Amino acid sequence: MSDLVAKLKGIVGDEYVVTADMSQYLRGKEQPAAVVFPGSTEEVSGIVKAANDANVKVNVGGKVVETKGLSGGIAIVMSRMNQIEEIDHENLTCWVQAGMNHQELIEKLAAENLYFAPEPYAVSTSSIGGCFGIGDVDTKTFNYLPTRTFILAYESVLPTGDIYKVGTKCIKCVSGYDMIHFIVGTRATLGIITRVLVKLLPMPKAFRAVIADIPSLQAAAVAFKAIQKRKIFPSRMNAVSKALGNDVMDAKGALVLVDIESYPVSAAQYAKEIEAELRIAGATFTKVVEDKAEYDEVVAKWLKIREKISLEENKVKFTVGPAKVGTALANLTGIVGNLEENPCVLVEGLNGKITVFSKNADADAVAINKMAMGLGGNVSGLLGSQLRCKAYNDNEMLEEISRVLNSIRSQFDPKGIMAPGIKL
Amino acid sequence: MLSHSAIDKLKSICGEKDVITSKIGMYAYGYDGTMLWGVPEGIVMPESTQEVVDVVNLCREQGITIVPRGAGTNESGGSVPVDGCIIMNFSRMKKILEVDIENYVAIVEPGVVNWDIQEMLAKYGYYYPPDPASWKASTMGGNLGECSGGPKCFKYGVTRDFIYGLEVVLPSGKVIWVGGKDFSSEPMYDMTRIFVGSEGTLGFITKIAIRIQPVPAAKKTMLAIYNTPEDGSQSVADIVAAGIIPTTLEMMDNLIINTTEDFVHAGNPRDAGALLILEVDGHPGDMDEQVKTIGEIVKKANAREFKVATSADEVDKIWLARRVAFGSVARVRPNYGVNDITVPRSKFPQAIAGIEKVKKEFGVTIGTVAHAGDGNLHPLILFDQRDKEEVETVHAAEKELCKMAIALEGTVSGEHGIGLLKKPLMIQEYGPATMDVFKKIKRAFDPQSQFNPGKLLDL
Structure with a gap:
């Protein structure tokens, strides 16, 4: 040694x-x-x-x-590899080393009037390499698409130690297999990303946040459905259980956090309509945040909540679609108990996704998946894929997916040395 | 040559009339949008996932390779038959299986034509954003195979960005579902993304869950006319720098303006160096600010004319020339080769200059249509395929255009794929280390190269 x-x-x-x-x-x-x-x-x-x-x-x-x-x-x-190597305003791209802190990158780009949309997974520690290594579908995905759509190129070290590079500053490229996006979410099993070319957007022209104290998550779901019926699609439209919401304000019920990134006219109008729908759904307190500094503060608090949720190990994430969130919440109570008292419930109104704390996450995931499948959804990720196959009693598909995943992994990592904690 | 027993077995799977082995019957399946040509051993037209599985298993047992095919509109030789293969034509798998408007998802079979989905969704005030130029004919399976783009990509993204999940038949004959009805359902590795754009070399897609979205509440269509393409590309850069992401930024050069005028008399000035069609969409209250900013920018970039459509008729008039652009060049020469080079947006003027250089060096006629916001250029090289010498010159000019794109840190294909046509250029774009990574992917799925062999890369 x-x-x-x-x-x-x-x-x-x-x-x-x-x-x-x-x-x-x-x-x-x-x-x-x-x-x-x-x-x-x-x-x-x-x-x-x-x-x-x-x-x-x-x-x-x-x-x-x-x-x-x-x-x-x-x-x-990777913390030493923490530099922005290039910001290209003309092409709206940025070469950044993988160890750069995700939130720090967002802030440095904002100072240049540029916008990097993916949310940090854990705001205090997440690096940009981790951002793409995990490849989250975050709460802004409905409007901005998942994290993977923000990578244009990268340099990576294969599990054999060889270096390769793929991608360009072009936003369209169909040359070769789509390794650019496939690498996202592979959690270092196929190699170590060392430098990333990320896609940027122009800074939105106007920001608004709407926060509300609402009696229940169910009431929030009613408001979310009504807001979408008005064809309003904010950047984030989330509700969290009281325990998490208390990090933002002293709420009596669940906390709703909606934020809008748009042009001045639409931002003002959307905020007004969203506030009205939340009131109709029973919100006892609402506030439209117009001041940018206050808006940033609300977003910062949200990112802390998100970090807490991301790092919670005993949780189940599932999707049923935006229209079925209310029904799923009602059914979920029967599996994990009273949601309003649950320490960690996140409802993503636009993604139709729910994250819930469970003391018996593995066992509850089976029941939650069954319930979600009844509504046309499923538990997220690899676990969800496995549970779906089991629910259909389709061992052949389960085995084949596992064979393909492991076949890819062994092609890249013949000695099996990378990311030993990850089982496919 | 397929054995009689293999033909009989294929017929027992797909039905007598859905297996073609006659020379005349197979003629229509030998080509695509390129000049490449091949002769298959047979054509099979399955109607269900099970029939696809049965054909794949039979072919694997008998060592027969399979080339998948949708409408055959692709521009890279991806669906052209190779020696000893059969063609699997997905045109019978054309059902729209599910439309869930409230949850923004639809499930379709691969043989559904893109346009048919758009027409169906329009009834609900919804649409599917990827809109390749071939959308009235091309199938969803083909769009996924090539990861098609289209004019709306600049704002909304390409095909891969609108696919939630897939049912796929693998070379092993096994069926898997990857993804689901949302972006969170991948089995850790984003399997959906690796199938999209893989040109049917990794698996055959039999069901597709697509993301659909409401038609924007408002849209503004504008036309800017310039003396030079350089001025037009300056406008593109300035619009993006002003923080506006238009839905569409389509450019046509002088030759295309003239061929379209000859054809449809759209009313564009024949002496213009370029025109730019611009669209923005979104909330009605946000339109005026964007149109005003764009108007100021294009004037500063020396646009000699700037129009904002005020009626549906005016929108149609602005789009008329662009819609017929490819077909219109037939008035000049009987054939054209479509190129698909893409460069970083900032290098667009250099790419325009590079096309001019190729024109002069090779003595070829080129008209250019471009998705300018994406840096994706389609230089159309006009020629007569009966003149063999000219065909060779065109091939050499096309190669030079691709080399120019690579030298400008771009790619040989933005939205048409690699197929057979651009395969020799891959090594120049990527180098051996990255090519080896691509081969690892192919080996993991299809080590025997049973699916669309020889396309995209050679093992």
């Missing part, structure tokens, strides 16, 4: 290899042999090649690395 550490020090320099007091960089019980802080793509490549030679596992993180299955392996922290 000392050979490996010496090799790593030779690649990145002594000061960028930590072998004692590693806990601040790690999440999980298992201990890697070293935490390494590379400063370039070439250094990442060197580290991965060293891991291959020593036959040890590797995982990566922006500030913190998950250690499941990483005993004796290498934890790569």
